[in-house]
Amino acid sequence: MQPSSSSGPFKFARRLSTCVRAGGSVVTDRMWLKVLIFLALGVSLRVFLGVGTLLAVAATFLVYLATGGWKFAVVVVKTLPRDVRALTGLIKLTLKVRSHTRAKTTVAKLFKDQVKKHPQKPCFLFEDQTWTFQQVDDYTNQIANFFYEAGYRKGDGIGIFMENRPEFVCLWLGLSKIGVVGALINFNLRHEPLAHCINAAGAKALIFGGEMSGAVKDILLELPTSMRLFCSGRMVSNDLMPTNLDQLLSQASKYPPPSVDQTFRDKLFYVYTSGTTGLPKAAVVTHTRFFYMSYAINQFFNIKSSDVVYDTLPLYHTAGGILGVGQVIQCGAVLVIRRKFSASQFWADCVKYNCTIAQYIGEICRYLLAQPFRPEEQQHRVRLMFGNGVKPQIWRQFQERFGVGIIGEFYGATEGNCNIINFENKVGAVGFTTRIAPILYPVTLVKVDPASGEVIRDKKGVCVHAQPGELGELAGKIVKGNPVREFDGYANKAATQKKILHDVFKKGDMAFMTGDVLVMDELGYMYFHDRTGDTFRWRGENVSTSEVEAVISNHVGLKDAVVYGVEVPGSEGRAGMAAIVDEDRSLDLQKMTLALQRSLPPYARPVFVRLMKEVDTTGTFKLKKTELRKESFDPSQVKDRLFYFSSSTGHYEPITPAVFADICIGKIRI
DSSP states (O other), X not given: OOOOTTSHHHHHHHHHHHHHHHOHHHHHHTHXXXXXXXXXXXXXXXXXXXXXXXXXXXXXXXXXXXIIIHHHHHHHHHHHHHHHHHHHHHHHHHHHHHHHHHTTOOHHHHHHHHHHHXXXXXXXXXTTEEEEHHHHHHHHHHHHHHHHHTTOOTTOEEEEEOOSSHHHHHHHHHHHTTTOEEEEOOTTOOHHHHHHHHHHTTEEEEEEEGGGHHHHXXXXXXXXXXXXXXXXXXXXXXXXXXXXXXXXXHTSOOSOOOOOOOOTTSEEEEEEOOOSSSSOOEEXXXXXXXXXXXXXXXXXXXXXXXXXXXXXXXXXXHIIIIIITHHHHHHOOEEEEOSSOOTTTHXXXXXXXXXXXXEEETTHHHHHHTSOOOGGGGTOOOOEEEEEOOOGGGHHHHHHHHTOSEEEEEEOOTTOSOOEEEOSOOTTOOEEOOSSOGGGSOEEEEOBOTTTOOBOBOTTSOBOBOOTTXXXXXXXXXXXXXXXXXXXXXXXXXXXXXXXXESSSSTTOEEEEEEEEEEEOTTSEEEEEEETTTOEEETTEEEOHHHHHHXXXXXXXXXXXXXXXXXXXXXXXXXXXXXXXXXXXXXXXHXXXXXXXXXXXXXXXXXXXXXXXXXXXXXTOOBOXXXXXXXXXXXXXXXXXXXXXXXXXXXXXEOOHHHHHHHHTTSSOO
């Protein structure tokens, strides 16, 4: 008698066949689910047909491979060691966070543990100064005691505005001992953006370095009259009458300050977004967030107490102020602080301070490659450089020239919950997510409309996940109650809501949207593509500004170059425009044209070129495009040299007022 087709294994096989025929994308999207399905098939063969165990396993495996499972098998073989290491690290991190949460740990308490281990060991090296762990602890106690006696209490905000130096770190650390929240303000800001950052944090006082006194004077009328001003260091302007903080701190007690009830999830300080578009937003950094971000760097890059970390980055931002400073807190590493980044002194400093680790961000690697040869670049002991933003085109070149064994690239936002990391020196990758069991780390790429930047949804209203090779905006699922998965947001609640998207993984859920477009390969490695607002559409094609910038930068000797889309009357989409630094007027546009033709498709080649003396950057070396985009190619607004690509001559021709008018009315077609 023939078995009924409705019986267990046959019914299962029929459903499985329907699933496979319905489209490989279903199976590919949920490879882990496919494994479970075939395990069930094996059990069915064994139970219902009485097939031997080994035969059932072999038959199931063959069917699995024959229906496309070999692709998943390859992924497992290639990525399992990586994923196991990442999962182990994630479990350790989660357990650590839970333990510190129960114990009401704070960053100050973690630092105190390091002080007890090695009080006389150097903590900060700055110019010709050496600060030991004990000296830092004493100084931060003086800060805490003074401000507590001055009436500041838990939850109060105080702005900190000064150039990089050990006092900057000590100020927020000391304030945190009494629960006061520091606002770490970009020392490059002036006028409206500066006043905005101070006021956005609800600061009751402002501590500024003497070198910033002129900037503070310019915004006095925009600050609350009740705000107290404290100055550290000698002022460059005598028009202010702040309290001399250095003198008062020298008289304060070095004993531990009064105990304040704090938790691991309380606010530690505010870090501001770079302000590449609009005014900066104050992102909340809790003790938990500071810990897990710096802990991940420490664990995955194996940083130890014996390491000396070279930190030239701004201490008011995440990379320098959390990931760099955090190594002092995590393992007692020595931190070398530099007032400002210097490409010419970078390797000399690494040799001078005997550094074993250095940080980079944005364009630093390119700046270093553009420097002439110096003996120190081969005499240093730097084994690891970690950061984010190194261009894939110069990754190997940088390692080969400077002998840095590991480039530790990562991706993350100060306020975000979808940080990823590349600890394998995978060229170009900013991190990865597991393809074997994505449910373990709910970070994904969701498809977006390249023109509008809006997310694309399916018929059920849920976001469409980008498949390997497809562009998507990085999103991290928000899980309430899980400190590693929560989104702490900004001081401004309205700004917080704008970064939250609903119905992402399933109906009713929420996710933090990064605003960055990435692409993932078959193994789960992710590569930065562009900001959602920077990718533009021209001639029916999507253009990545970062890709075009890399080509131009390599051709013009690694000089600064930014690319953006501008509107042209009568044309759909946006035409590409490149602003290039050409201080000595040495750029040969004809040679650049040939380079662009060799490397880029026609639609991606800049239609307009602007040659500038300099390009404004943020404190983290991110190139500003907002104002450039507004000024467009209008010679009445732009004083720099402007050119357009003439299809009739095959060259870049100057833009005069008459040419501009002809382009706008369509007389000159581009």
